[in-house]
Amino acid sequence: MIELTEDFSAWLSGLLASRSMSQKQLAELTGVTAAAVNGWVNGRSEPRYEKIAAIAEALGVEIEDAVNRRAPVSPAHEASWAFRPAPEDGGREGGNTAAFAFTPSLNVLAREATQNSLDEKCDGDEPVTVRYILHELTGATLQNFLDAVQWDQLEPHLRAASDPRQKVGRVLLDGLNELKRSGRLVLLRVDDYNASGLTGPEYEDGRFARVVRRTLDSGKAGSAGGSYGLGKAALWAASRFGLVLVSSTLSVPEDGRTERRVTGRLELPWHRMSGMDYAGPAWFGVEAPGLQHTANSWWSDKDSTKRLYLERDDARPGTSFLVVGAYDGSGEAEELDEMHERLVSSLARNFWASMVGGEFEKPKLRASVSAFRNGTVVKHEQVIDPHVYEPTRSRAVKAFLDGTTVSELTDRSQVLEAAVPLGLKRRKDEPSSIDPGVHEAVLLVAIADEQDANPDQISYMRATRMVVKQKRVGDLPLGHRPFQAVLLAGTATRRESPDTEAAEFMLRTAEPPDHNDWVSTEDLTATYERGARQKIIDFKKEAEQRVREVLRNSEQEEPQREGPEVLRDLLRLDRPRLPRTQGYPTVQAVEGHVDDEGAWRVAVTVRLPRREDPWLLTATPMFLSRSGGAVPVKWEDVTPVEGCSLTSQGNLAFEEGATRGKFSGITDPESHPVNGAMSQISVDVRRAKEFDA
Incomplete structure (x- = not known):
């Protein structure tokens, strides 16, 4: 059953306005009185089905649009460019300031755009799919695209704005000259699937307005990678013309529709043309009822999106951004194959950990790059395999996801897991009585594979596991074995607890606009009490020091040997070792609620x-208190759910070889130190011993 998004009167009023049709005209076309139409428009009555069909015919829309109160599809000829006039006070903008925050390179574009896609991941276990598709157009193919994008409207404005005295003007002039000289245009399409799409209304708050209408408005919270609203600007910065077209499939309907929400935005500096001053920005869309010099997005038909290179591959929600006149501002990639390689290398370098999956957990991201010339394949779709580009680091993250890490390195194939404390600081908006405590980040250390060309590095990451920073660890033990280290902080630790969320927020505020380090920022200073900067510095130092300790302990376990490593490995005689415990059990997730009796009902993985x-x-429920330590309470009932059973003494016995298990529990309200609804809960698991009765 279709849920109607608005009443018929609102739908009809909007269509009459967009068609510039009066109530009297509609009455004449449908064979009813003007009073009847007035009743429909004002909600006093609704037409019967046969009249709805007549209304749809009169307005030139599908009957289904009228019945379901959804926005009609707009043909391509109704779309045009709307340019914002310059302000009356004479103010001038030399371009979008957000675009100047980045180097206009394909490396930066791939990092920022993919991070945004990860932040918009829909609920569920399936990864976000991101596809980068290069199209090189020449000849008739190029002309067809220029006609579809209404280049005849755009070019005069581009010429007027290409002032060689301004930075943006010089880029525009170079782009126009290159197009004329070579007769070649490169489009870069960035698709994401299993993402939210540009949901929300045209002008009020929502994803669509934040991306298409606004500047420096992130709207993100929690574990999102971005926080400045700058990432989207990297798309426009990578266009020679500041031109990006958009088609989105929405996860939540807008105007009763989800597919092919199309628009475009052009970012130009102030310019004067034909005696009129223009502010710079322009939008591609249909006429906005009641508004001047702007255009609304429109619901496009399939043929139009194909002509604009915006037709998506399947119906999964997400967004396609088309960068028109894509180029690498660094000058290092000009040909199609070079641009392809730059995108592949950037994705592999920044998102290898996001693309790693485990035995019981799918990766967060799947990414690929392909290239076409006039519709002919130049580079087949290359799906990026993190284990090819980052074998050692990927092996480390996979071991963490699979629960196969160890507490002591005894073999080259093992991955060590250790804790690194991050001292949390109180936020300025929190009561002075709150003690934020300490967050334990996860450090992974793996002996580097032989093909690893750049060992002895540590990679910092949080949230979606995008690499925030990668650096060489200094002051290492003499003769140490080459390694790779990964530091997982915040929600990347896969723990659900107050300290995890607090660490995620603190590290997020410590990232500059490029999200390439954890340092002192204005946001950190404005948000936290004094000392937060030092906590960040100490955290990174402690991580490197922990790596050194791991290496020293590892070297002490084995006597120093001479000769090439290959010969040492061949001649080594290891004494038999007893099976070792590889790490410690940890709580992966706690989900639950407080019931009517005041007891916590939780499901624990x-x-x-x-x-x-x-x-x-043995599992113990703990009530969390920021002003003190965690307080243990009692179970009223514990029930095994998956991979475990309950012993006669109330302990949990997990199946042999199991790497995860689940149980549920109900706390005893009489053991609660405070009302359950006023508390947060965690569950502590420890090794237990069984005693004979």
């Missing part, structure tokens, strides 16, 4: 390192 003997654990 436990991650288990592999070992020969089955795990036997």
